[in-house]
Amino acid sequence: MSVKSQMATYLQGRRQVEPNDGDNSRREYGNNVTLPATGITDDASERTPLISHPVTIVEDFGKSTVKQTVFNSVNALMGIAILSLPFAFKYAGWLFGVSIFLFCLIQTNYTAKLIKKCLDTDSGCLTYADLAYLAFGKKGRLIMGGLFLLDLFNATVALMILTGDSLQTLFPNVDLVRLKLIAFFIITPTTWMPIHFLSHVSIFGIAATISLAVVILIDGFTKFDPPGSLLNPMETHFLPPNWMVLPLAFGLINAGFTGHAVFPSLYRDMAKPESYNSMVNYSYLIASTIYITVAASGYLMFGSGTMEEITINIMSTRGFNVLLNSIVIWMIVINPLSKYPLMLTPINISIEVVFFKMVSIGSKFSRNVYTIISRTFVSFLILYTSIIFPEFDRAMSLLGAFFSFLISAIFPILCYLKLFGHQLSNKTLALNIMFLVISTIMAIIGTIWTFFPREWLDDKVESHMI
Helix, strand or coil, X not given: CCHHHHHHHHHHHHHCECCCCCCCCEEEECCCEEEECCCCCCCHHHCCCCCECCHHHHHCCCCECHHHHHHXXXXXXXXXXHHHHHHHHHHHHHHHHHHHHHHHHHHHHHHHHHHHHHHCCCCCCCCHHHHHHHHHHHHHHHHHHHHHHHHHHHHHHHHHHHHXXXXXXXXXXXXXXXXXXXXXXXXXXXXXXXXXXXXXXXXHHHHHHHHHHHHHHHHHHHCCCCCCCCCCCCCCCCCCCCHHHHHHHHHHHHHHHCCHHHHHHHXXXXXXXXXXXXXXXXXXXXXXXXXXXXXXXXXXXXXHHCCCCHHHHHHHCCCCCHHHHHHHHHHHHHHHHHHHHHHHHHHHHHHHHHHHHHCXXXXXXXXXXXXXXXXXXXXXXXXXXXXXXXXHHHHHHHHHHHHHHHHHHHHHHHHHHHXXXXXXXXXXXXXXXXXXXXXXXXXXXXXXXXXXXXXXXXXXXXXXXX
């Protein structure tokens, strides 16, 4: 998911105005949604909105064309998860790799459209936090906000791990921890800056992702000897080489389909909201085409030697265009560095809001000093976590297995069932329950497997392949 979009979604959710708990002039809608008694009609578009936002926020919506929304949606979907997709196929084999990929693709495409149906119950619903409030009240919104912060923290750790690993492919003789420390001292001051200095970086992420896919194809078709050749590919597996590592592929693959938190804002921002479903289909077609190209090409080129990040294979394999690959690696390095302060902004703001409510600090200078100290400490926690848990694939697996399944699959289905369950046909109800059960099982197993010792899993892989 795009950092800029996710940050905007979170901040907008914090601005929402709650209904007064003491107001008795409300009626129930559906199972738990309360609406003002005045103005209720059978037409959802004519109901008085349950959730209200400042007029300046609402007026900013409804201006994007379908093409612009597709661009923003693709930007929200595509991220650093693409780097570990070939590694996921190495764990899953062709049969389960493609099957899991198609399941995640179809399911998250479906839940993205469920979001629209939930949004249509209230015209004031703009964000995921609003959806959580509509379906589950204040506690639901609070839980969803906490999950977003944990999601952002884990994703930021993954960025720091990726930055260190990418720098080490460029400077292999430098210690990995030292490279992370250098990155820490370079990017931490950017977290002190006002957000408007950092907001125009999303297009760079798309450019880096597309460039990576193009370079992999160029490398694969210009090299004639394995490893690294698409003309003479490495040996691959139709089934998982070891069934014990298959659950790790759940999160690694699903992490690429976690842009749902921004879909409410995208929907409200469309000049032609009736084209939302088509927009979702086009966005998924573009993103999934790039994903499967990188996943299949990377696995064919390196087989059982596929690394956690495909960029490590690219830079460590002889016979490629060194200059071309180095440029792409630098783009991969700069991309996380540019996203890092944006991703930490919601976490920093949350901490500062709580602190300044508890402690009264009148001087602007004192507030700035606290802000710098606080944000530096948060950045240090990110650095420390990336050093203690240096495996990029584990960070991405946790991101996909726990957060992505929860935010992109489980939560939209639960909201839909809560708001419309009593109206659904048996066939539709069964479909949603099937998706919900499968996603929950994959999320639980994938999350547990993420914490299994790597040495134990690696030993199982080696003994199985012998």
